[in-house]
Amino acid sequence: MRTGSLSCLSAHTFHRMAFADWGDAANERLLLCVHGLTRNGRDFDFLAAALQDSYRVVCPDVVGRGASDWLTVKQDYSYQTYCANMAALIAWLRVEQVDWVGTSMGGIIGMLLAAQTNTPIRRLVLNDVGAFIPKAALEYIEEYVGIDPRFDRLDEVEHYLRRIHAGFGPLTDEQWAHLARHSAKQTDDGRYALVYDPGIAHVFRAGNHEDVHLWTVWDRIRCPVLVIRGANSDLLPADTVAEMRQRGPQVDVVELPGIGHAPALMSNDQIKIVRDWLGS
Numbered sequence: 178m179r180t181g182s183l184s185c186l187s188a189h190t191f192h193r194m195a196f197a198d199w200g201d202a203a204n205e206r207l208l209l210c211v212h213g214l215t216r217n218g219r220d221f222d223f224l225a226a227a228l229q230d231s232y233r234v235v236c237p238d239v240v241g242r243g244a245s246d247w248l249t250v251k252q253d254y255s256y257q258t259y260c261a262n263m264a265a266l267i268a269w270l271r272v273e274q275v276d277w278v279g280t281s282m283g284g285i286i287g288m289l290l291a292a293q294t295n296t297p298i299r300r301l302v303l304n305d306v307g308a309f310i311p312k313a314a315l316e317y318i319e320e321y322v323g324i325d326p327r328f329d330r331l332d333e334v335e336h337y338l339r340r341i342h343a344g345f346g347p348l349t350d351e352q353w354a355h356l357a358r359h360s361a362k363q364t365d366d367g368r369y370a371l372v373y374d375p376g377i378a379h380v381f382r383a384g385n386h387e388d389v390h391l392w393t394v395w396d397r398i399r400c401p402v403l404v405i406r407g408a409n410s411d412l413l414p415a416d417t418v419a420e421m422r423q424r425g426p427q428v429d430v431v432e433l434p435g436i437g438h439a440p441a442l443m444s445n446d447q448i449k450i451v452r453d454w455l456g457s
Contacts, residue, residue, distance in 0.1 A: 178197055178198065178199050178222070178225070178226075179197070179198040179199075179202075180195065180196070180197055180198065180244070181195070181196055181198055182194060182195045182196065182244075182245075183196075183265065183266060183269045185240065185261070185262040185265050185266075186261065186265075187240070187248060187250070187253040187258045187261075188250070188252075188253050188257075188258070189248075189249070189250040189253055190248070190249060190250070190253075192240055192245070192246040192248060193245060193246045194237055194238065194239075194240055194245045194246075194262050194265075194266065195218075195237070195238045195243060195244035195245045196218060196235050196236060196237040196238065196266070197218050197219060197221075197222070197225065197235070197236045198233070198234075198235050198236075199225040199226065199228075199229040199232075199233070199234040199235075199236070200225075200228075200229030200230070200231075200232055200233040200234055201229075201233060202233060204232065204233040205233075205272055206231065206232045206233065206276075207232065207233050207234075207235065207270060207272045207274075207275045207276070208225075208228060208232040208233070208234045208235070208275065208276045208277075208278065208455070209235055209236075209237070209263070209266070209267070209275050209276070209277050209278070210224060210225065210234060210235070210236045210277075210278045210279075210283070211236075211237060211239065211263070211277070211278070211279045211280070211282075211283030211284075211286055211287065212236075212238075212239065212242070212280055212281075212282070212283050213280045213281035213282050213283060213439060214281060214282045214318065214322060214377070214381075215242070215321075215322055215371070215373050215377070216242065216280070216360075216373075217238045217239075217242045217243030217244075217359060217360070217372060217373070218236030218237050218238045218243055219236070219243065219355075219359035220236075220280070220356065220359075220441070220442075221234070221236040221278070221442065222236075222355065222359075223352070223355075223442070223443040223448065224278070224442045224443070224448055224451065227445075227448045227452065228448075228451070228452060228455075231452075231456070232276070232455075235266070235270065237262075237263070237266055239259055239262070239282070239283075239286075240254070240258065240259070240262060241254055241373060241374040241376065241377045242372065242373045242374070242377075243359070243372055243373070244372075247374040247376065248374070248376070251374075251376035251377075251379035251380070252379060252380060254374075254376065254377045254379060254380050255380055256285065256286065256289060259282075259286050260286055260289050260290055263286060263290060264290070267297050272297070273297060274297050274298075274299040275297050275298060275299065276298070276299055276300045276301075276302075276455055277290075277291070277298050277300070277301050277302065278302040278304065278442070278451060279301070279302065279303060279304060279306070280304040280305065280306070280439050280442070281304065281305060281306050281412065281438065281439050282306075283304075284302075284303040284304055284305075284306035284307075285306055285391070287301050287303065288301070288303070288306075288308075288391060288394050288395065288398065289394060291398045291399075291400055291402075292394045292395075292397035292398050293397075296400070298400055299400055300400055300401050300402075300403075300454075300455060301398070301400055301401070301402045301403070302402075302403045302405065302451060302454065302455070303402060303403070303404045303405070304405045304439050304440060304442060305405060305406055305407050305410050305412060305413050305438050305439035305440060306412060306413055306439070307391075307395075307404060307413050307417045307418060307421055308390070308391045308392050308394070308395035308417060308420070308421055308425070309388065309389065309390055309391065309392070309414070309417040309420075310388065310389040310391075310412055310413075311388055311411070311412070311414060312386050312387055312388045313411065314411045314412040314438070315381075315386040315389070316386055317411065318381075319378075319381065319382060319386070321341050322377065322378045322381055323375045323376070323377065323378025323379075323381070323382065324375065325370065325371070325375045326370075326371065327364070327368045327369065327370055328361065328368060328369040328370075329368055329369075330369070331357055331358070331361060331369060332357075333369070334357045334360060334361040334369050334371075335353050335354060335356070335357035338353065338356055338357055338360060339353055342356075343437065344407060344409065344410070344436065344437025344438040344439065345436070345437075345439065345440070345441040346407070346433070346435065346436035346437075346440060346441055346444075347435070348441055348443060348444075352441065352443050359372070360372060392424075392425075395421060395424070395425040395426075396424060396425045398425055398426040399426055400426060401426065401427045401428075401429075402425075402426050402427065402428045402429070403428070403429045403430075403431070403450075403451075403454045404418060404421065404428055404429070404430045404431070405430075405431050405433065405440055405442075405447075405450065405451075406418055406430065406431070406432045406433070407432075407433055407436035407437045407438055407439060407440050408432050408433060408434045408435065408436060409435070409436060409437040410436075410437050410438045410439070411437065411438060412438045412439070413438070418430055418432075429454060431450050433447070
């Protein structure tokens with residue numbers, strides 16, 4: 178694994194976007210893996226390590242998360258900024274086409290880009306996100322996004338993640354420890370803080386939440402899509418998936434029992450689902 182960064186532009190400033198880079202840098206088969214709202218690109222380490230024999234796998238930290246810069250103007254944490262940053266990354270990588278795996282927010286960014294004329298996205302994997310997001314799911318996310326907790330020890334970070342992200346499914350102790358290591362940084366006082374800007378909640382909390390409808394976006398997508406759904410997901414209802422099958426692009430669906438929002442894509446069986454579909 179290599180790490181890198183590039184300079185991107187928001188409405189008010191340039192900022193640095195970091196990424197992890199796996200596999201042969203000369204491989205023109207590129208897979209972009211984009212994480213959820215409060216997560217970071219290292220969530221995909223297990224998936225990227227498994228797929229780097231076939232792909233160059235690049236896993237960015239969306240601005241305000243992981244090793245990327247935090248924005249000074251919090252209103253700029255928007256899908257307009259995120260899409261522009263990903264377009265800059267694709268241009269910087271000098272490829273004509275990419276395959277895309279997006280978890281939650283990363284899937285929304287992928288849908289927005291895939292719906293554009295002359296999109297570079299060839300195949301799109303949506304991990305527990307779709308064309309409709311219910312208000313109740315957003316209200317749950319609001320309960321924890323933007324808070325700035327402090328922890329005395331790294332194992333306390335792990336305990337917090339196990340509670341907040343129980344929907345990830347039955348991860349191993351090694352996997353939870355991996356998430357904790359890459360979800361926290363040590364502060365000047367020796368304690369630990371999460372590696373995302375609490376300011377990402379500014380736009381998220383602006384106004385009352387309503388159901389989010391992305392059907393006009395979904396109907397414009399033309400590339401093949403795989404939807405992975407946690408059977409217990411509150412963010413991707415089963416009836417939304419049923420409607421997605423009836424309209425829009427060609428779509429395949431895999432439902433994972435006993436998992437909520439969102440499948441971690443760390444286990445061998447989940448990695449195989451992604452590998453087999455991308456290679457089909």
